[in-house]
Amino acid sequence: MQADALATRRRRQPGVRLFYQPTLWVLGVISVLVTGYTVFLVLHRISLLQPEGDRFVGLGNIITLLGDGRAWNATLNTFIYVVSASTIEIAAGTGIALYLNRDFSGRRIVRTLLLIPLIMTPVVSGLIWRIFYDPNSGIANYLLSLVGFPDGLDWLGDPHMAMASLVLVDVWQWTPFVIVIVMAALESMAREPLEAAMIDGASRWQATRYVILPMVRDAILVAATLRLIDSVKVFDIIYVMTRGGPALATETLNMYSYLTAFNSFSLGYAGTIALVLTVLVNVGLVIVYRLATGRMREV
Amino acid sequence: MKRRTFVAGSLALPFVAAGVARAQSTQAFKGQHITALLEGHPTSNSMRDMLPEFQRETGIDVTLEIVPYNDLTPKALLAYSSKSNRYDIVMDDWVHGVGYAAANYIQPISALAEKLPLYFDKSDLVPRFFDTLEYKGERFGLPVYGESTFLMYRKDLFAQKGLKVPTTFDELAEAAAKLKEGRIAGITLRGEQGIQNVYVWAAFLWGFGGEWISGGKCQLTSPEAEQALTAYADILRRSGPPGVANFGWQENRLLFQQGRAAMTIDATVNGAFNEDPSQSSVVGKVGYATVPKQNVPLKGSSSSLAVHGLYISKTTPSPEAAWLFVSWATAKQQQIKSVTLNPNCGVSSLAAMDSKEYMDRYGSFKEATLKAIQAGNQNYLPNIPQANAIINNTGIAISQALAGTSSAKDALAAANAKNDQALAG
Amino acid sequence: MRLLRATLFRLGVVLLLVFFLLPFVWLVLTSFKTYLDAFAIPPVLIFKPVLVNYVKILANADFVAAFVNSAVVSLASSAIAVLVGALAAYGLAFGRRRGAFDIELFVLSLRIAPPILFIIPTYYLANRFGVLDTYGLLIGVYTLVNVPFGISLLITYFRDVPPDMREAALVDGCNEWQTFWRIVMPVVRGGLTATMILSVLFTWNEFLIALVLTGKATQTLPVAITAFLTFQGTEWGQLTAAGTLIMLPMLAVGLLAQRNLVRGMTIGSVK
Numbered sequence A: 001m002q003a004d005a006l007a008t009r010r011r012r013q014p015g016v017r018l019f020y021q022p023t024l025w026v027l028g029v030i031s032v033l034v035t036g037y038t039v040f041l042v043l044h045r046i047s048l049l050q051p052e053g054d055r056f057v058g059l060g061n062i063i064t065l066l067g068d069g070r071a072w073n074a075t076l077n078t079f080i081y082v083v084s085a086s087t088i089e090i091a092a093g094t095g096i097a098l099y100l101n102r103d104f105s106g107r108r109i110v111r112t113l114l115l116i117p118l119i120m121t122p123v124v125s126g127l128i129w130r131i132f133y134d135p136n137s138g139i140a141n142y143l144l145s146l147v148g149f150p151d152g153l154d155w156l157g158d159p160h161m162a163m164a165s166l167v168l169v170d171v172w173q174w175t176p177f178v179i180v181i182v183m184a185a186l187e188s189m190a191r192e193p194l195e196a197a198m199i200d201g202a203s204r205w206q207a208t209r210y211v212i213l214p215m216v217r218d219a220i221l222v223a224a225t226l227r228l229i230d231s232v233k234v235f236d237i238i239y240v241m242t243r244g245g246p247a248l249a250t251e252t253l254n255m256y257s258y259l260t261a262f263n264s265f266s267l268g269y270a271g272t273i274a275l276v277l278t279v280l281v282n283v284g285l286v287i288v289y290r291l292a293t294g295r296m297r298e299v
Numbered sequence B: 001m002k003r004r005t006f007v008a009g010s011l012a013l014p015f016v017a018a019g020v021a022r023a024q025s026t027q028a029f030k031g032q033h034i035t036a037l038l039e040g041h042p043t044s045n046s047m048r049d050m051l052p053e054f055q056r057e058t059g060i061d062v063t064l065e066i067v068p069y070n071d072l073t074p075k076a077l078l079a080y081s082s083k084s085n086r087y088d089i090v091m092d093d094w095v096h097g098v099g100y101a102a103a104n105y106i107q108p109i110s111a112l113a114e115k116l117p118l119y120f121d122k123s124d125l126v127p128r129f130f131d132t133l134e135y136k137g138e139r140f141g142l143p144v145y146g147e148s149t150f151l152m153y154r155k156d157l158f159a160q161k162g163l164k165v166p167t168t169f170d171e172l173a174e175a176a177a178k179l180k181e182g183r184i185a186g187i188t189l190r191g192e193q194g195i196q197n198v199y200v201w202a203a204f205l206w207g208f209g210g211e212w213i214s215g216g217k218c219q220l221t222s223p224e225a226e227q228a229l230t231a232y233a234d235i236l237r238r239s240g241p242p243g244v245a246n247f248g249w250q251e252n253r254l255l256f257q258q259g260r261a262a263m264t265i266d267a268t269v270n271g272a273f274n275e276d277p278s279q280s281s282v283v284g285k286v287g288y289a290t291v292p293k294q295n296v297p298l299k300g301s302s303s304s305l306a307v308h309g310l311y312i313s314k315t316t317p318s319p320e321a322a323w324l325f326v327s328w329a330t331a332k333q334q335q336i337k338s339v340t341l342n343p344n345c346g347v348s349s350l351a352a353m354d355s356k357e358y359m360d361r362y363g364s365f366k367e368a369t370l371k372a373i374q375a376g377n378q379n380y381l382p383n384i385p386q387a388n389a390i391i392n393n394t395g396i397a398i399s400q401a402l403a404g405t406s407s408a409k410d411a412l413a414a415a416n417a418k419n420d421q422a423l424a425g
Numbered sequence C: 001m002r003l004l005r006a007t008l009f010r011l012g013v014v015l016l017l018v019f020f021l022l023p024f025v026w027l028v029l030t031s032f033k034t035y036l037d038a039f040a041i042p043p044v045l046i047f048k049p050v051l052v053n054y055v056k057i058l059a060n061a062d063f064v065a066a067f068v069n070s071a072v073v074s075l076a077s078s079a080i081a082v083l084v085g086a087l088a089a090y091g092l093a094f095g096r097r098r099g100a101f102d103i104e105l106f107v108l109s110l111r112i113a114p115p116i117l118f119i120i121p122t123y124y125l126a127n128r129f130g131v132l133d134t135y136g137l138l139i140g141v142y143t144l145v146n147v148p149f150g151i152s153l154l155i156t157y158f159r160d161v162p163p164d165m166r167e168a169a170l171v172d173g174c175n176e177w178q179t180f181w182r183i184v185m186p187v188v189r190g191g192l193t194a195t196m197i198l199s200v201l202f203t204w205n206e207f208l209i210a211l212v213l214t215g216k217a218t219q220t221l222p223v224a225i226t227a228f229l230t231f232q233g234t235e236w237g238q239l240t241a242a243g244t245l246i247m248l249p250m251l252a253v254g255l256l257a258q259r260n261l262v263r264g265m266t267i268g269s270v271k
Helices: A002-010 A013-042 A060-066 A069-099 A107-113 A120-134 A140-148 A159-188 A192-199 A206-217 A217-232 A236-241 A253-262 A267-296 B002-026 B041-057 B069-079 B094-102 B110-115 B125-132 B155-161 B171-180 B194-209 B224-238 B249-257 B270-274 B319-329 B332-340 B352-353 B356-375 B387-403 B408-424 C002-031 C053-058 C061-095 C102-111 C113-127 C135-159 C161-172 C176-187 C189-205 C208-213 C221-228 C238-261
Strands: B032-037 B061-067 B089-093 B144-156 B262-267 B285-291 B306-313
Touching: A013 C061, A013 C102, A013 C113, A013 C135, A013 C176, A060 A267, A060 C002, A069 A159, A069 A253, A107 A236, A107 C002, A107 C238, A120 A140, A120 A159, A120 B032, A120 C002, A120 C221, A120 C238, A159 A217, A159 B041, A159 C002, A159 C135, A159 C189, A192 C053, A192 C208, A206 A217, A217 A267, A217 C102, A236 A253, A236 C135, A253 A267, A253 B061, A253 C113, B032 B041, B032 B069, B032 B319, B041 B319, B041 B332, B061 B069, B069 B089, B069 B094, B069 C053, B069 C221, B089 B094, B089 B319, B089 C208, B094 B306, B094 B387, B110 B319, B110 C061, B125 B144, B125 B306, B144 B155, B144 B194, B144 B270, B144 B319, B155 B171, B155 B285, B171 B224, B171 B262, B171 B332, B194 B224, B194 B262, B224 B387, B249 B262, B249 B270, B249 C176, B262 B270, B262 B285, B270 B285, B270 B356, B270 C002, B285 B356, B285 C113, B306 B319, B319 B387, B332 B356, B352 B356, B356 B387, B387 B408, C053 C061, C053 C161, C053 C238, C061 C135, C061 C176, C061 C189, C061 C208, C102 C135, C113 C208, C135 C161, C135 C189, C135 C208, C161 C176, C176 C189, C189 C238, C208 C221, C221 C238
Parallel strands: B032 B061, B032 B089
Antiparallel strands: B089 B306, B144 B262, B144 B285, B144 B306
8 A cells, every 4th residue: 555655656756847847947048048149159250349340250260269379278277277176176175074074172163264265255365375475575485485495486477386376276265165065965964874884893994985985975076076167267366366377377268268358358259269168168077977977876 | 985896896796707607507417417437446436535525516416336447448348339328437547448439439528628617627637648548639538547657776775886777778687687686686577477567568668669560560570579578588587586477566566665676667656655664665765767768769768658537438418417527536626635535646637746745645756757757658558449459469478488488589479460460350 | 092183183173274264364464454564574473453444444335335235145146046956956856867967967067158158148138128237137147157056066965865755755645845845955954054155155256247247236245345456556455354354244154054064864763
């Protein structure tokens, strides 16, 4: 009797679908509209400075982009930035969340304080880090001089160093993001498997690796995906600290697109860069997701 | 008795009439509403502080929207291109103002100035500033603030080494090499890619006899330009401070006012920081000289002339009200007050520069500033709509030369090609 | 041994805090310093604090207005986004076969497009309908931006809820809505809180959309504070004071919300 009732309930899918279908429809329509507008931009030459100068250029923008060395450089920079920053953030964020996953006095305060890099206005953070990185008056080199490196580093002025310096700031800013997400998952996960493992004599490390991590894997994956997607769009830090320099060493596709739109006022080409960026990341996203969920299906 | 009263009365009549006329003209646009888009800047803050007086005197209701300077131009352009009439007045660098004028987004002021001379006093505005705001023979807007550049040097260090103030770039390089000692850099200049390094490097470009554009084509592949960039990279490599490749105005100024550089070429506004005891370690030790130039014929002077103005939108429904505000904000009285309210040494009013407050704070380098402005090059940065694109491309070239990732020649060639593309439109 | 471990743990926490809080400490200290002290090297740790920066910034009516605007827009758009997102996440978590990731992928992909692509058409459209510089527009746009984020994040938390819980409720006679609201939502309280906090944070600090779509009436904090970077220098005193003040509400929210990030209901609650 109960089994029948359960089966009937389970087949009552339509009710649940109402929960998400309207929202998805709205999002779908909007994304179609935005894509349409983007395609329009890509096919035209539009400049905010020449109101009567809009004209159709077909594939002209795309062809220019393919031959644009600066765009290729920006693509490479974007890739380096995104992969390094996200990887470090996920590893460190998960590690720290696990590390703090225990009872200790002041726990609430510590966890709130850790949110601070996320809370600070990005422009302000960028400015402060820029001051820290100042080779002559900044704390970074001052600290280095205290531990035996009087010359310090050229954090932002050396093209080879600048990218690493920016990634460090990104890590500083976004690791708390991962911490929050993983922490929430740790809090809401079932206690019994862990208790059972401890009773069975598992060490803390074994319990973490074989019991806790698999249970928060979803959260970690979401955090990773969100970080990958968001770090592609990073802007404030780069703009405020290096403007994309020195010698284009830190210019990402998003920055290039922004400068094209808001400095050169060339909307068509900016749209083209942004579109290519979007397509590339979409492809990357699908690949990463297939890989990650492929492994998940084995569970 | 009666006769004298009559005469006195009749003599007073014109003044009374003028008084009545004045009262009439100030209230003529009462009730109108205008919106101004302003840069974040002490002068804008002063406008905001003094606004109630204007509204009282004229009955015009004014909304001031203050946004970051770096993002103001796209906002103005979006508003203009969408034909929304959002802003009756826009404040911006003339480098962008030229673009507005060329696109017919702003209107000339001569007719309005004739019609409503109430607050407008041409003789009080710094002539070079006022004259710069010109496009195709028409005057656009009024100057709010401006600046030039000069060479700042440490008088004490120069005396110590018995050096003369350099007047050419060769002498500059020599002096810098001699002055570099320990933790003190011989010279510091901006290296950050973009408007930052372009603003200072342009001094070298013009000073070596080069120019930006001639005959519709970019001139960065000329031998003069190449020399200029090579000299810039060399002097910084030999005598510059660590990290200079990413020095913006802030880092550059900070280093100098902390006493860690013997010379710098930068904006006249830096003088204010140098001479402020609450933040500078070199008060009274700084000499101000004109920007060097090589002993070759120049196509334009090597010191800058940057002017920020208040422009009136072309399609505004209230041009007179807008003009009243613009002329009021830049009028002698208001500018004098602004120096007290929100100190700023870039004021565009000669009377304000003579005021006690100004002389107290900025007197020590006022003459040098005026000289620099007088000699300033109106076309220091290309005064055309494509300015931004050109500045961006050139900034990359300078940065590449500084970092050594490209030779000056190659870097300039690449930038030149991109600039020509932008010019061709 | 126990003591050593505890002490090492605390040391680790301290090191973490130092790294993550150093810029914040600099910010707050500088807001109380004069300019000379602020940039001195070696750093000046003992100084005479001044309040002039705070006096100036609080007297700035534009800044205070921006505070209100930011609060209204962030809270409203996040609340709506979390609600809509929770509904959709519930539906997706329980209404689809596990493994059907195409919709989730689509939702995630919405976050990819750089804001430049949609703010410009939004600007023109909003201008056409005369809704530029209104709360309605901003809340609407930010909600649309935050919903995909909410859905993506909340799905994971909803998935962690044992399906038996929902089954039991349905068998007991609850309809889907009641199950959602009264049974499942409390269980994912931690996830809801995390999503809400992150949504509010994101909106609170968002710059580009705010720059383009706001005007005098609705200008938010990020735009107001960036205006301190002028053509002729950064107004450090007001910037740091403003930067500190901007953070206080978020800190309070974070602290209060910690209550909800505690251990969720245990499985024992399912019969």
